[in-house]
Amino acid sequence: MTPEQWAVDAPSAADTTPATVDGLAVARLYGQPLFQLPQDLYIPPDALEVFLEAFEGPLDLLLYLIRRQHFNILDIPMAQVTRQYLQYVEQIRQHNLELAAEYLLMAAMLIEIKSRMLLPRPPAAEGQEAEDPRAELVRRLLEYERMKLAAQDIEALPQAGRDFWRVQVVVEKSARLLLPEVSVEELRAAWADVLQRARLNAHHTITREQISVREVMSQVLRRLQDRRFAEFQDLFEPARGTGYAVVTFIALLELAREGLIQITQAEAYAPLYVRLSYTPS
Structure with missing residues (x-):
């Protein structure tokens, strides 16, 4: 009997199969369990x-x-x-x-x-069940x-490489050192510190002093002439009072606006430094 003939005759043979069989089915034919392999069926x-x-x-x-x-x-x-x-x-x-x-x-x-x-089973101890x-x-x-x-x-569970792929982004890092810019808030804090120190050195006398912004600007430029840079606070003279400190601060702002000086900072929250915008000959 060929495999095709045996497959055709399978429905009639299925009628003799008991409803419950203890043996393990080795295969299924047309949805019916097959508990014994036919002698003439090649597998x-x-x-x-x-x-x-x-x-x-x-x-x-x-x-x-x-x-x-x-x-x-x-x-x-x-x-x-x-x-x-x-x-x-x-x-x-x-x-x-x-x-x-x-x-x-x-x-x-x-x-x-x-x-x-x-x-x-051997008798169990009193109050215990037999093993x-x-x-x-x-x-x-x-x-x-x-x-x-x-x-x-x-x-x-989702697995990387099987169910999804991780996104990779290549970021090119530059070796050039970028100094942080001085914000208005940091400049205001530095000015507040200078003003505080000026108040501590103020005398209880009332004087009237004529101070020129242009004259102070020239003094600052002369002080920076032979120096690479100066600390922001060193350009003030707290002993001369609050009025002179205010004029000096305005002079620095005016010099920075005109591009004659640069106010820099090495890193965030670091001291402020002032230097000339040009290199003296």
Whole structure:
């Protein structure tokens, strides 16, 4: 019988399949479970190997058998589960001995638990329940299931390189030193400091002094003539009173407006410095 003829006759053969079968289905044909491979149906060995390696290990297979048939994991029917598990291991052993080796240890454990359940249990101490031979297996299955579900939750999270890509922006950095500009607020704070010191040195006398802004401007230029720079506060003479400090401040502003001097600052909140805008010959 060819594979095509067998597939056509499958619906009639499906009528003889019992509603509940303890064996593990090896495949599905037209939606119906296939529990035995037809003798004249050729299946490539590679295809069968893919089916046998669908589980990640003995615990994964055992958990599949229990959950697929809706068994209570706290009350596992050991005879039925052990029979199905051994059928699966037998299929593996016929095609892949290396893969079957790790399943044989679990098979031995299931047979041992089944045998212990058939023997009379030793009497338990008063007030305690007799130890269930399945307790250790149930603990391992529940722990494995929790880890498997946690791994699935982690796998569902977005991953860089798989679900999204990080945006990268290349920024070219210049090696040129950029000095911060002097703001009006910083200039006002420096002037307030000078004015405060001028008040501390003021005399309690009333005098009238004629002070020329142009004359003070010339004095500032002469003081800066032979110097690379001068500190802003050093250009004032607090001993001469508030009036002279005001005129000096106006003179500095006028010189800066005309471009004859520059007021600079090395970094934010650093002292202010005054220098000539041109290089003396």
